[in-house]
Amino acid sequence: MPTMANSHFKQPNGTVSNNDSRRQKLLQQRKSLPIATVEKRLVEEIRNNHILIIVGETGSGKTTQLPQYLFKAGFCHDGKLVGVTQPRRVAAVTVAKRVAEECGVQLGQRVGYSVRFDDMTSGSTRIKYMTDGLLLREALLDPYLSKYSVIVVDEAHERTVHTDVLLALLKSVQKARSQTANELVGRENSSNDANLEKGKEAQTTGPLKKGQGAKFPPLRLVIMSASLDAQIFSEYFGGAKAVHVQGRQFPVDIFYTLHAETDYVEAAMVTIFQIHSEEAPGDILVFLTGQEEIESVEGLVRDKLPQLPEGNRNIVTVPIYASLPSEQQMKAFMPAPAGFRKVILATNIAETSVTIPGIKYVVDPGVVKARNYNPRTGIESLNVIPTSKAQALQRSGRAGREGAGKCFRLYTEREFEKLADSTVPEIKRCNLSNVILQLKALGVDDIIGFDFMEKPSRMAIVKSLEELFLLGALTEDYKLSDPIGKQMARLPLDPIYSKALILSSQFNCLEEMLIAVAMLSVESIFFTPREKQEEARTAIKRFSSTEGDHITLINVYRSCDEFLESGNANNSKDKIFKNMKKWCKDNFVNGRSLRHARDVHSQIRRHVEQMGLRIASCGEDMILFRRCLAASFFLNAALRQPDGTYRALASSQIVQIHPTSVLFRAKPDCIVFNELVRTNQNYIRDVTRIDPMWLTELAPHFYARQD
Numbered sequence: 001m002p003t004m005a006n007s008h009f010k011q012p013n014g015t016v017s018n019n020d021s022r023r024q025k026l027l028q029q030r031k032s033l034p035i036a037t038v039e040k041r042l043v044e045e046i047r048n049n050h051i052l053i054i055v056g057e058t059g060s061g062k063t064t065q066l067p068q069y070l071f072k073a074g075f076c077h078d079g080k081l082v083g084v085t086q087p088r089r090v091a092a093v094t095v096a097k098r099v100a101e102e103c104g105v106q107l108g109q110r111v112g113y114s115v116r117f118d119d120m121t122s123g124s125t126r127i128k129y130m131t132d133g134l135l136l137r138e139a140l141l142d143p144y145l146s147k148y149s150v151i152v153v154d155e156a157h158e159r160t161v162h163t164d165v166l167l168a169l170l171k172s173v174q175k176a177r178s179q180t181a182n183e184l185v186g187r188e189n190s191s192n193d194a195n196l197e198k199g200k201e202a203q204t205t206g207p208l209k210k211g212q213g214a215k216f217p218p219l220r221l222v223i224m225s226a227s228l229d230a231q232i233f234s235e236y237f238g239g240a241k242a243v244h245v246q247g248r249q250f251p252v253d254i255f256y257t258l259h260a261e262t263d264y265v266e267a268a269m270v271t272i273f274q275i276h277s278e279e280a281p282g283d284i285l286v287f288l289t290g291q292e293e294i295e296s297v298e299g300l301v302r303d304k305l306p307q308l309p310e311g312n313r314n315i316v317t318v319p320i321y322a323s324l325p326s327e328q329q330m331k332a333f334m335p336a337p338a339g340f341r342k343v344i345l346a347t348n349i350a351e352t353s354v355t356i357p358g359i360k361y362v363v364d365p366g367v368v369k370a371r372n373y374n375p376r377t378g379i380e381s382l383n384v385i386p387t388s389k390a391q392a393l394q395r396s397g398r399a400g401r402e403g404a405g406k407c408f409r410l411y412t413e414r415e416f417e418k419l420a421d422s423t424v425p426e427i428k429r430c431n432l433s434n435v436i437l438q439l440k441a442l443g444v445d446d447i448i449g450f451d452f453m454e455k456p457s458r459m460a461i462v463k464s465l466e467e468l469f470l471l472g473a474l475t476e477d478y479k480l481s482d483p484i485g486k487q488m489a490r491l492p493l494d495p496i497y498s499k500a501l502i503l504s505s506q507f508n509c510l511e512e513m514l515i516a517v518a519m520l521s522v523e524s525i526f527f528t529p530r531e532k533q534e535e536a537r538t539a540i541k542r543f544s545s546t547e548g549d550h551i552t553l554i555n556v557y558r559s560c561d562e563f564l565e566s567g568n569a570n571n572s573k574d575k576i577f578k579n580m581k582k583w584c585k586d587n588f589v590n591g592r593s594l595r596h597a598r599d600v601h602s603q604i605r606r607h608v609e610q611m612g613l614r615i616a617s618c619g620e621d622m623i624l625f626r627r628c629l630a631a632s633f634f635l636n637a638a639l640r641q642p643d644g645t646y647r648a649l650a651s652s653q654i655v656q657i658h659p660t661s662v663l664f665r666a667k668p669d670c671i672v673f674n675e676l677v678r679t680n681q682n683y684i685r686d687v688t689r690i691d692p693m694w695l696t697e698l699a700p701h702f703y704a705r706q707d
């Protein structure tokens with residue numbers, strides 16, 4: 001077995017090395033992986049079975065090695081690709097970098113990746129890592145996924161909405177590619193939603209046409225995970241064969257607490273410092289639930305350092321969470337400064353697939369922030385819940401990848417035993433509008449009869465179909481509308497935001513809506529340090545609009561723009577970055593969030609430009625913009641009640657304006673909002689004042705009915 005590969009500390013992840021000894025070392029590492037002993041057998045199984053399920057321990061080499069074996073075995077000979085999907089972009093990017101390095105090729109050549117807004121592939125790419133969402137989008141343009149000979153769905157146990165939909169889609173593509181002209185194709189169903197909902201005649205359309213798929217060679221599917229319940233997948237794929245890859249590379253010792261912890265953040269802090277003072281060198285990966293919690297722990301660690309003995313302050317914290325811009329996420333993969341211990345504070349985006357060089361210790365509080373959706377009330381909420389056993393296994397699997405590791409679970413062994421084996425599939429606990437819009441765009445007519453691995457409730461499907469109809473994305477017989485529905489499906493956003501962008505081009509305020517949507521897509525734009533509450537409030541007031549949070553967010557964005565434009569023209573990128581950081585700090589704006597919003601803004605701007613939408617600004621006339629908000633978010637309108645609470649008009653839920661909203665005290669009569677958060681109350685966030693008359697004028701199809 002190789003010893004711990006400290007070279008990773010010195011060489012940034014993914015650089016192409018001409019250094020022979022580095023290549024030799026990588027080759028040695030590859031050969032020592034458990035999967036290497038079964039290379040021939042796996043290739044044979046994939047040749048002989050069109051669907052194969054592979055279960056193997058974390059770190060055994062599935063993600064990095066199998067695609068290379070398939071390439072070597074000739075699955076890419078005629079220019080075809082091996083596609084590997086990951087639930088998360090950070091995994092797709094980092095694994096592709098690693099595999100390119102192992103192959104000794106430049107990233108983007110033989111080995112590449114493609115994730116939303118970032119394509120690192122070329123005509124010569126044969127092994128392509130991507131997110132599952134991206135492959136779904138590819139299917140819009142190439143319904144038979146004709147350029148792939150094999151598709152590997154990695155980390156299938158995560159059961160994200162995209163993974164589930166992708167599996168169903170791949171099943172029908174595979175069937176189509178192995179069928180003859182006379183056979184029926186999976187996506188052509190005998191009934192459709194209009195039929196089910198309205199008793200009309202069945203109609204079928206869809207891009208998969210009878211016999212067309214037979215033009216392409218059969219598609220092979222590989223479904224992989226370390227902790228997957230092979231049985232469920234095997235049944236779904238008609239008794240597909242499952243193989244188990246035995247053995248793990250390095251051992252990971254698991255430690256549990258003796259007693260249940262009441263405050264997991266506090267327990268995580270204690271554990272970090274205990275590891276730092278008692279354990280051998282090696283970096284620490286701590287799982288937390290979200291940006292705010294990560295930033296608060298960063299602050300707590302910073303505050304604690306001066307209290308430690310001088311020689312013991314050599315800790316650096318590095319955050320990693322989904323809404324952090326990619327280049328900042330990559331900092332987690334860089335080596336710590338010499339003599340320092342790196343403490344990575346991560347959400348579950350670092351839970352599967354990734355190898356973070358240097359990690360020897362994992363701290364796992366056993367909780368995760370998960371989406372939950374109630375189709376009856378239409379409320380989608382984010383709740384902190386216990387992880388499943390499968391997640392606990394994945395988390396501990398992040399240690400022990402370069403040498404033996406340790407995992408500290410901040411809960412008792414008895415609590416572990418009580419955890420569910422696997423996570424409830426996301427498709428059963430989220431709003432389905434986005435998925436249904438994508439499926440409709442893929443030509444799936446019958447959502448209720450669609451071959452989901454696990455069917456979402458009929459109520460959830462019907463509710464989302466109704467929502468899409470009200471937004472104008474579907475016609476009366478639940479077909480994708482043209483052009484609105486088609487345009488909405490092209491935008492990689494929630495349908496309600498896509499609709500807002502399309503409408504705002506008609507209201508002459510697309511400039512403003514682009515900023516609003518970008519700002520709404522990031523967490524916590526303002527930060528209020530505990531010790532500077534008053535100062536922060538005064539600073540934030542400078543951006544406040546009496547009309548509400550949307551215009552306030554636009555004011556922040558534009559003020560920063562103005563600052564960057566004035567006097568920064570001749571500055572280097574680095575200098576501008578530093579200036580922006582200072583501006584944000586002075587104004588109590590969260591710099592990371594604002595940078596992310598600017599990123600999202602330029603990406604969606606590119607999309608709307610490509611779609612030919614007219615980009616104009618309403619200038620000073622913010623009434624136009626507010627009218628557009630009313631026209632777009634009419635499903636999220638609420639009226640004030642005599643007691644100061646609000647009644648959400650679509651669901652009749654009683655809600656309250658969140659204290660962080662600029663309208664918290666003003667309490668206008670009628671509002672639209674964007675987020676409903678359920679804690680001990682139903683709080684609404686991102687709120688703007690509107691005139692109630694606008695609702696009947698701008699959304700008569702909904703409000704005429706309500707009255």
Ligand SMILES: Nc1ncnc2c1ncn2[C@@H]1O[C@H](COP(=O)(O)OP(=O)(O)OP(=O)(O)O)[C@@H](O)[C@H]1O
Nearest residue numbers: 058059060061062063064065098226353355401402
């Ligand atoms: N970026 C990297 N830097 C250093 N070592 C790496 C890197 N990526 C992979 N490795 C090494 O290759 C091994 C196999 O990684 P791989 O991702 O293929 O395993 P896996 O079986 O897919 O694991 P998981 O189920 O956790 O995704 C790791 O345990 C690690 O030793």
